[in-house]
Amino acid sequence: MTSAGGSPVRVGVFGLLGSGNLGNDGSLEAVLGYLRAEHPEAVVDALCGGPEVVTARYGIPATRLHWYRGEYRTASRAGAIAGKGLGKLVDAFRTAAWVRRHDVVIVPGMGVLEATLPLRPWGFPYALFLLCASGRLSGSRVALVGVGAARIANPSTRALVRWSARLAAYRSYRDVPSRDAMRAMGVDTARDEVHPDLAFALPAPPAGQPPVAPGRVCVGVMDFHGGDDDRDRGEEIHRRYLEGTTRFVRALVEDGRPVRLLTGDACDAPVVAAILDAVDSPLVTAAEAASLADLMKETAAADAVVATRYHNLVCALRSGTPTLSLSYAAKSDALMAEMGLGAYCHPAREVDADRLLEQFRSLEKRSAELRETLTERNRAAAQRLDRHFTALTAALFPATGRTRAPAPARNQDHARAQGHTRQETP
Structure with a gap:
């Protein structure tokens, strides 16, 4: 050229x-x-x-x-x-x-x-x-x-x-x-x-790979303090987000589900550490992804994904895995709707662990159908x-x-x- x-x-x-x-x-x-x-x-x-x-x-x-x-x-x-x-x-x-x-x-x-x-x-x-x-x-x-x-x-x-x-x-x-x-x-x-x-x-990762751990759920977390207009209440938003996400992870562990924590930025590490400390179970592990390709491999090996960061969602959807969004901006909702999963969004500012569990169980019940949808949308x-x-x-x-x-x-x-x-x- x-x-x-x-x-x-x-x-x-x-x-x-x-x-x-x-x-x-x-x-x-x-x-x-x-x-x-x-x-x-x-x-x-x-x-x-x-x-x-x-x-x-x-x-x-x-x-x-x-x-x-x-x-x-x-x-x-x-x-x-x-x-x-x-x-x-x-x-x-x-x-x-x-x-x-x-x-x-x-x-x-x-x-x-x-x-x-x-x-x-x-x-x-x-x-x-x-x-x-x-x-x-x-x-x-x-x-x-x-x-x-x-x-x-x-x-x-x-x-x-x-x-x-x-x-x-x-x-x-x-x-x-x-x-x-x-x-x-x-x-x-x-x-x-x-x-x-x-x-x-x-x-995308090759299809049909054997599961690393049957029943695994990837949970993508974020050092979330709200948006630019939320500076005055950023710490409160962060506390509620962390508490709700931790409760959700604990509930999965109580059901015997392996949980893999994902991040998308170096600043997310303290959130991972806080959840590992609070849940304290060998069923909860943290991925060390260095690229989106690494994240896609993690999400492709999971039964389902629940994630906050936008590109955690992209990776999960790109890999064809049923995904639930902890949405913090319109871009997350728009992405989920575009990929046929618009019903599976939950507000990151108001994480309700009980409601999140209900949505997650609904997602899993439709897993086969949603995987077909994601194949078409991809x-x-x-x-x-x-x-x-x-x-x-x-x-x-x-x-x-x-x-x-x-x-x-x-x-x-x-x-x-x-x-x-x-x-x-x-």
Whole structure:
């Protein structure tokens, strides 16, 4: 793939990648698989939160997203406050210089246009605005690909997110509520498309594997404190979530069910530790997943899954396992409805262990039927994502004239994509 001048097209990927969130890294892996299959000559590098991890895991050069290393630590001393302030100025120049070196910059999935978890406007929203503004000024095409969005109450955060979306050259969303939210915040979405989450492009575990432990239930937990508007009552929300989830796990153990605890971010470890300590049973174990592929293997080996984090749900549904969502945002409800399990959502802010058990037992009674439904919905999701990648090529790489490979070939290439996308010379 070459640019108009005959040189290889330079593609950047941007986001909180390599920072411990498996969902974010799974979205990156899906995009790298697409680039490997459809545009193998692209020169790819990243501006991201965890450059060392991204380089080691995916084999592409990576630069730290923020100049100030303490960006995500609370600043209480004058020196730290001054460092953060200076970092914002330096990052404006660093981001602009990095964007100018690329023909295309892709923001792969992630909830970059939402504030469903606590978020400060001058953190990632500011970084995203710098990216999109730099792209508009330099002529580099910035693409927000399969991203999540939600209505934002904070005026500063809302303004930064709105302008980021307006300045991007291409936008697509992972669900209809995301597109609706951006329209409600004043963005013209008439040409924006909706496709399944990028993680549905990742290979699913082979079907028909023997169960690791008969009757196993995977329970995906989260260090949940509510959303950006819940800061004043975050600790109370967390306490109720932890108590309800722990009661549910204890009830499963009392029924003799093996329980496998899953996470999706490094920050979830204290929740796992609290449940293990409270239940104190050999039937409860914790997985050490390093990728979405690991999570899919865990969920594929379970009879059922109950999960909070969005990409825990994606992995369970992608693996075809009946799943119940502890929903903390509209994106979870939309995903479950899209996959035919809309009746199996339970509010994460108000976990009622007794009611959750009732829903879980109903889910298990319909297990065979729901597995058939998930097989059909996964097939449809794969077809829609194939069309998404076709549209992405037409929008971002119109000069290449490449013809896309059929979906099966793309999936085979994707399995080899990790670490094989052509690198930028440092």
